[in-house]
Amino acid sequence: xxxxxxxxxxLIVLAGAYFLGRNRARAISHQGMRMHSLPNQYxxxxxxxxxxxxxxxxxxxxxxxxxxxxHLLIAKLPAAMQAAEPAIIELTISKVYNLxxxxxxxxxxxxxxxxxHLIALNERTLLLNSGMALSLCLICLVVTYKRISPNLRAxxxxxxxxxxxxxxxxxxxxxxTIGILASVLLEAWMFFQIVNPLDFLFGTSWSPQVALRxxxxxxxxxxxxxxxxxxxxxxxxxxxxxxxxIGLMSAIYLSEYASSNVRKYAKPALEVLAGIPTVVYGFxxxxxxxxxxxxxxxxxxxxxxxxxxxAAGLVMGIMIIPFVSSLSDDVINAVPQSLRDGSFGLxxxxxxxxxxxxxxxxxxGIVGAIMLAVSRAIGETMIVAMAAGLAANLTANPLDSVTxxxxxxxxxxxxxxxFDSPKTLAAFAxxxxxxxxxxxxxxxxxxxxxxxxxxYD
Amino acid sequence: xxxxTANTMTNxxxxxxxxxxxxxxxxxxxxxxxxxxxxxxxxxxxxxxGVLCLIALFTDIASKGTAxxxxxxxxxxxxxxxxxxxxxxxxxxxxxxxxxxxxxxxRHFAKEMKPKSRSDKRELFKLLxxxxxxxxxxxxxxxxxxxxSSITFELLMDDDVDQWFKHDRQLSTAETNDRLSDKxxxxxxxxxxxxxxxxxxxxLFFTNGDSREPELAGIxxxxxxxxxxxxxxxxxxxxxxxxxxIYLEEFAPRNKLTEIVEININNLAAVPxxxxxxxxxxIFINIFGVSRSTPLLGGLVLTLMTxxxxxxxxxxxxxxxxxxxxxxxxxxxxxxxxVVFHHVLPLAMPGMLTGTIIGMAQALGETAPLLxxxxxxxxVDVPGFxxxxxxxxxxxxxxxxxxxxxxxLERTSGAIxxxxxxxxxxxxxxxxxxxRLERRW
Numbered sequence: 001x002x003x004x005x006x007x008x009x010x011l012i013v014l015a016g017a018y019f020l021g022r023n024r025a026r027a028i029s030h031q032g033m034r035m036h037s038l039p040n041q042y043x044x045x046x047x048x049x050x051x052x053x054x055x056x057x058x059x060x061x062x063x064x065x066x067x068x069x070x071h072l073l074i075a076k077l078p079a080a081m082q083a084a085e086p087a088i089i090e091l092t093i094s095k096v097y098n099l100x101x102x103x104x105x106x107x108x109x110x111x112x113x114x115x116x117h118l119i120a121l122n123e124r125t126l127l128l129n130s131g132m133a134l135s136l137c138l139i140c141l142v143v144t145y146k147r148i149s150p151n152l153r154a155x156x157x158x159x160x161x162x163x164x165x166x167x168x169x170x171x172x173x174x175x176x177t178i179g180i181l182a183s184v185l186l187e188a189w190m191f192f193q194i195v196n197p198l199d200f201l202f203g204t205s206w207s208p209q210v211a212l213r214x215x216x217x218x219x220x221x222x223x224x225x226x227x228x229x230x231x232x233x234x235x236x237x238x239x240x241x242x243x244x245x246i247g248l249m250s251a252i253y254l255s256e257y258a259s260s261n262v263r264k265y266a267k268p269a270l271e272v273l274a275g276i277p278t279v280v281y282g283f284x285x286x287x288x289x290x291x292x293x294x295x296x297x298x299x300x301x302x303x304x305x306x307x308x309x310x311a312a313g314l315v316m317g318i319m320i321i322p323f324v325s326s327l328s329d330d331v332i333n334a335v336p337q338s339l340r341d342g343s344f345g346l347x348x349x350x351x352x353x354x355x356x357x358x359x360x361x362x363x364x365g366i367v368g369a370i371m372l373a374v375s376r377a378i379g380e381t382m383i384v385a386m387a388a389g390l391a392a393n394l395t396a397n398p399l400d401s402v403t404x405x406x407x408x409x410x411x412x413x414x415x416x417x418x419f420d421s422p423k424t425l426a427a428f429a430x431x432x433x434x435x436x437x438x439x440x441x442x443x444x445x446x447x448x449x450x451x452x453x454x455x456y457d
Numbered sequence: 458x459x460x461x462t463a464n465t466m467t468n469x470x471x472x473x474x475x476x477x478x479x480x481x482x483x484x485x486x487x488x489x490x491x492x493x494x495x496x497x498x499x500x501x502x503x504x505x506x507g508v509l510c511l512i513a514l515f516t517d518i519a520s521k522g523t524a525x526x527x528x529x530x531x532x533x534x535x536x537x538x539x540x541x542x543x544x545x546x547x548x549x550x551x552x553x554x555x556x557x558x559x560x561x562x563x564r565h566f567a568k569e570m571k572p573k574s575r576s577d578k579r580e581l582f583k584l585l586x587x588x589x590x591x592x593x594x595x596x597x598x599x600x601x602x603x604x605x606s607s608i609t610f611e612l613l614m615d616d617d618v619d620q621w622f623k624h625d626r627q628l629s630t631a632e633t634n635d636r637l638s639d640k641x642x643x644x645x646x647x648x649x650x651x652x653x654x655x656x657x658x659x660x661l662f663f664t665n666g667d668s669r670e671p672e673l674a675g676i677x678x679x680x681x682x683x684x685x686x687x688x689x690x691x692x693x694x695x696x697x698x699x700x701x702x703i704y705l706e707e708f709a710p711r712n713k714l715t716e717i718v719e720i721n722i723n724n725l726a727a728v729p730x731x732x733x734x735x736x737x738x739x740i741f742i743n744i745f746g747v748s749r750s751t752p753l754l755g756g757l758v759l760t761l762m763t764x765x766x767x768x769x770x771x772x773x774x775x776x777x778x779x780x781x782x783x784x785x786x787x788x789x790x791x792x793x794x795x796v797v798f799h800h801v802l803p804l805a806m807p808g809m810l811t812g813t814i815i816g817m818a819q820a821l822g823e824t825a826p827l828l829x830x831x832x833x834x835x836x837v838d839v840p841g842f843x844x845x846x847x848x849x850x851x852x853x854x855x856x857x858x859x860x861x862x863x864x865x866l867e868r869t870s871g872a873i874x875x876x877x878x879x880x881x882x883x884x885x886x887x888x889x890x891x892x893r894l895e896r897r898w
Contacts, residue, residue, distance in 0.1 A: 066746025159794040163708055169700035170709070173722045173768065176761045180732055183739030246503040253500025262504075270507045275884060277822025279851040280518070280873050283858050287866065288517050318510045325507070347482075349489050351496040372727060379729020381825035386858060406731050406825070413738065413829050431735045435728065442727040443720070 003062050006130055010058065013137050014051035020141075021046030024148050037154035045158040049144040052161065054137040061129050069121055076114040184435055187428030194422045195223045200429060202226060206392035206403075208412060208423045223426050225433070227392035231309065231402030235384060236377040238313025238398055239320055243377075244370055246317075247324025254325070255332045256354055267329075274322035282386030285315035290387055297399060305401040307389035313398065316383050323373045331365030331449070332358060334456055364452040371445035375438040381406040405430050518870050518877075525871025528659035528672060529619040530611035531585075531648055535565050537597070539605040546602050553597050558590030562612070570644060580641055586613035588661075588673040611657055616671035616864035618645065622654060662871060666837045667853065671864030674857070676872050678839040682752055682832075682847030683821065689756020689843055690763060690820050695813050697760070698767030699802075702809070705768070706775040707797050726765035733762045734829030742830065749831030750846040758826050763816040770812025774805040807894030814887040818880055824851040850876050 022043030029035045035042075070093055077092060096111055100118040148154075192200070203224020250270060254263050290311035297304030304310075335358050343353040359366070389401030390411060412427035476484075539545060541564070542556040563582055572578045589612050596610065597603055614622070617636045622645070637645070648654040665675030705722075709715040737758035741747045747754045778801050786796040827833075832852050840847035848856070850872060857869040 063745045067744060070746070155792065159792065162794060163704075166700045166704035166708060169697045170704045170718055170768075172697055172761075173701060173725055173764060174718055176736070176764070177721050177725060179740050179761075180728070180736045183736050184732070187739060246506055249500045249503035250507055253497070253504055257497055257500055258504075266504050266508065269511060270504070273507060273511055275818065275822075275880060276514070277824065277851055277876060277880070279822070279824040279854050280514070280877070283854065283869060283873060284514055284517060286858065287521075318507075318514075321507050321510075349493045351493040352489070354496075375727055375729075379731065381729065381731045382855070385825070385828075386855065406729070409731055409735070410825065410828055413734075414833055428735060428739070431732055435732050438727065438729055438732075439724060442724050446720070446723055446727075 003058065006058055006133055007055075010051060010054045010133065010137055013054075013134075013141065014047050017050040017141050017144075018043040018047040020145065021148060024145065025154075028148070028150060033150040035150050036152060037156075037158075041155045041158055042148055042152070045154045045161075046141070046144050046148075048158060048161045050137055050141045052165070053140055054133050057136055058129075058133050061133075065125060065129075069118070069125070072121065073114050073118055076117045077111070180435065184428055184432045187425050188432040191422060191425035191429040194425070195429075199223065200225055200426075204394055206408075208408075208426050223422065223429075225405075225430065227394040228403060228405050228408055228430070229433075230394055230396075231388070231392070232378055232404040232406075234396060234398065234402055235309050235313045235316065235388060235404055236374060238310060239316035239377045240370070240374060242314060242317025243320035243324050243373060247321045247373075248328055248366065250321065250325040251328035251332055252354060255329050256350065256358070267326075270322045270325055273318065274326070276319075278319065278380060278382035279386070281315050281319050282382040282384075285311050285383055285387035289315055293399075302399060304399045305389065307387065307401040308399050309388060309402045310398040312384050312387040315387065316377055316380055319380070319383065320373050320377055323376055324369055327369035327372060328362070328366050331362045331369060331452070334365065334453065335361045336456055362452075364448050364455075368445040368449035368452065371441050371448070375441035375445070378441075379406065379434060379438050381410060385410050405434050409434070515877075518873050521867060522870025522872075522874045524623050525662060525867045525874075526659050527623065527656040528661065529614045529622040529654065529656050531614055532609065532653040532655070533565075533612040534607055534609045535562065535593070535612075536607045537561070537593070537604050542604070544597070544601075544604050546604050548601055548604070550598055553594060553601065556594070556597075558593045559587075561593070562589050570647075577640065580638060581644060584615055584618050584641055584644065586615050586672045587670055588613050588668075591673075613661075613672055614654070616862060619672055620863050620867075621645070623656065662868070666839050667835060667848070667856075668837065671860075671862050671868060674865070674868060676850065676853060676875060678836060679848050679850045679853035679872070680875070681839050682755075682836075683849040685752035685840060685843050685847065686755040686759065686827075686849055687817060687820060689753055690759040691813070691817060693756065693760040694763050694767055694816065698764050698813070698816075699771050699809055701764075702768045702771030702775060703797060703802070706772050707793075707801070722765050722768055726769060729825075730762055730823055731825040731829070733758050734826030736761065737826060737830045748844065748846075750834045750836070750848075751844050752840060752847055752849075753843040754830050755827050755832055755849065756843065758830060759820040759823060762823065762826065763820050766816040766819060767809075767813050770815065771805070771809045774808025774812065775801060777808060778804045807890055810894075811887045811891045814883055814890070818883045818887075821879060821883065822851055822876070824855055827852050828855070850879075 020043075022039045025035060025037075025039040025042035029039065073093055073096055074089060077089070092111070096114045096118055099111060099115045100122070200223050203222060204226045205222045205224045206227050207222050250266075254267055258266065286307075290306060290308060293308060293311050293314075294304045294306055339357050339361055340353055343357040344350075348356070384404045384407050388404060388407055390403055390407065391401055392403050392408075393400055395402060409427045409430050412423055412430075537544075538561065541561055542558070544552060544556055548556075562585065563578075566581055566585070567578060570581055572581045592610065592613060593608075596608065621637055621642075645654065661673060662675045664677050665673055666678030668674040701722075705715065705719065709718070737754060741754055741757055742749060747757070782800055782804065783796050786800045791799065827849060831846075832848050833856060834846055834848065835856075836846050836848050838845070854869055854872050854876065857865045857872065860866070860869075
């Protein structure tokens with residue numbers, strides 16, 4: 001019996017428990033007793049007590065099964081193997097899994113105890129898991145069934161359980177943040193055990209090659225991330241040079257000048273730009289914009305790299321226009337009409353009103369919007385992964401090829417890799433830098449926007 | 458120094474320049490009006506630029522991609538020689554699978570076109586798709602009684618032929634690509650004269666999984682993977698997101714902890730998606746041992762990514778339910794939970810659904826975190842369920858866009874068109890839902 005069939009059985013029992021509880025409550029009230037709650041509330045209580053503990057057990061089991069079994073298997077491996085590196089142990093474990101699945105054909109007798117242990121474990125855990133889940137289900141069912149009486153405050157109890165479930169759901173978001181922090185911090189910590197954090201943050205040479213043999217020439221690899229940071233900044237800067245003026249002017253035009261008809265069609269059209277998947281932008285950048293810029297550059301006698309920062313930045317700018325425009329649109333609309341009226345009353349033109357009254361009043365909000373857009377640009381992955389290069393050049397020339405933090409994370413982690421090599425860990429260190437930068441940007445931006453909103457509320 | 462009054466200032470001013478304020482204002486009016494017009498034009502140009510970018514993007518991809526829905530094939534009549542294939546009308550499926558259809562096709566074309574040398578033969582066979590034998594095999598599996606009869610069908614051509622026929626045919630020979638030799642072009646023009654070479658709707662593009670051969674590569678596997686991944690995402694993120702929104706909006710006490718949770722959710726919504734890929738890799742794969750490349754894992758990662766979006770929009774929907782509804786329900790003696798679940802939730806549902814669809818659309822287009830968790834693997838089989846290795850549509854696009862073949866480029870655009878049409882359908886549904894169901898109080 002696997003996870004999904006167990007799940008279905010528990011759900012069926014849960015549905016049955018609802019009707020059982022409801023009917024029992026009805027039967028009691030038909031005897032002329034005054035019940036504390038409505039019959040369906042008794043039913044729901046039964047269903048909750050029957051289903052929730054069993055479901056929690058099932059999910060927890062599903063999550064913890066593999067790590068625990070792996071741990072037990074390692075104990076059964078030959079002693080020499082246990083002392084080996086984690087990567088080798090991992091490899092052996094997966095070999096054991098394969099052997100157990102193919103049953104019988106065993107090339108390596110030293111693994112036999114582990115394989116047999118795994119087969120036995122598999123049978124046992126299956127039995128234990130389904131047995132425990134189902135008996136928990138039934139015990140709860142019987143206990144709650146017995147408890148149904150006119151005095152049982154079913155509604156109150158049910159609502160308490162429901163509230164606990166609601167609380168747990170909102171905890172998922174917090175757990176996600178903790179999960180992100182824990183995973184990134186932990187791996188980055190391991191990376192900084194190998195590579196000096198100062199070398200990482202201030203080093204100017206990035207070539208994350210890791211040697212296959214220890215005595216190989218240039219075996220250490222260098223992890224100076226400055227070219228990556230510079231590349232990210234360069235591409236984001238190009239993107240912002242496109243997105244900020246155009247996004248801001250669009251927002252001003254749409255909120256102050258455009259007739260409602262123009263607004264009705266132009267605003268959603270701009271928002272469509274935000275809904276297009278980034279992989280599509282990446283394709284557009286790599287196969288249309290980059291060659292276009294290259295040909296243009298060749299006509300002008302410039303030497304443009306085929307993976308120029310300009311192409312990636314330009315397309316990223318287009319992607320970010322709607323972020324800037326819709327956020328600034330909200331902000332500009334929040335400026336009270338009385339300020340505009342006052343300015344018009346003094347004889348200012350619309351343009352003067354906007355530039356000297358509306359924009360200064362909306363400035364904090366606009367700054368917040370731009371910061372959010374910057375954080376978006378820094379974290380954008382697909383456009384740069386497809387259109388920007390891999391070479392870590394330290395250059396400010398937009399026609400050159402540069403690489404970014406996100407591109408490097410993707411290249412370091414895509415494909416199979418051993419988990420404890422500095423190469424893989426470097427990706428997590430980069431992830432940490434990326435996460436912290438965007439977190440600070442977002443946090444400050446959201447605070448600014450919130451403060452600004454309160455100002456005019 | 459004493460502060461001069463406004464009056465004396467104006468007087469001094471007028472004395473110095475010999476102009477009244479009124480004159481000055483009138484003199485500057487033309488300049489100010491011109492500035493006004495200019496400013497307005499900048500605004501218009503900005504909006505226009507955005508819209509033009511959108512149009513350019515769509516036309517570019519549509520012009521590259523529509524050809525992907527057509528595939529060149531050759532009308533061929535071939536006798537399924539039972540002796541050669543070692544098959545009878547009663548052969549089992551396994552026997553059919555092992556029969557040498559490629560050999561049969563090669564023999565047929567060698568007879569028909571009479572290539573002179575061994576290298577000529579090789580060039581001739583290069584024109585045909587390596588999937589041609591598979592086409593006959595499928596036909597025979599569907600109907601084994603075809604053995605020994607002559608069948609006429611649309612034989613798949615190689616991607617080079619496909620590209621030549623669709624795009625380069627009209628060009629002068631000097632400009633055509635060098636992937637086809639003169640001899641090959643000669644054979645092809647013979648077939649064109651016989652009116653046998655033609656394009657047909659490319660069904661394989663929608664029914665096949667990925668392949669190394671462009672003419673055989675399809676998006677069925679990717680679409681199935683996408684649907685499974687989105688299913689996992691929806692099943693997990695919809696209830697959790699709505700429950701969290703209800704808690705935060707209706708039950709959470711106003712204290713420091715709640716505030717932290719709120720700030721946390723708002724920040725999480727703006728965390729780069731690639732970070733969620735790192736999370737999925739470190740936690741789900743390495744700690745919980747969820748297998749790589751599966752829709753289950755993809756769905757888990759995308760759930761965490763879309764959750765903030767869903768929570769934020771669901772909270773907005775709950776907030777828009779007027780307090781009078783709650784008060785009326787309280788007045789009738791409903792408990793807090795009954796008010797929320799019987800009255801507020803149904804009224805907020807359209808807004809929540811809209812938010813969820815938008816979150817799903819976001820998840821549908823997401824690529825970066827899925828690259829980290831192994832969904833870039835080359836998967837030929839169409840996934841059956843959430844624990845089979847698979848890829849998703851955006852990742853398929855990413856993979857194909859890297860291929861050097863021109864036919865793959867075309868297919869990438871074709872896949873993008875399919876992805877965009879999915880997105881358009883989802884977003885339109887969200888808009889319609891919002892118009893139809895959302896009430897203004």
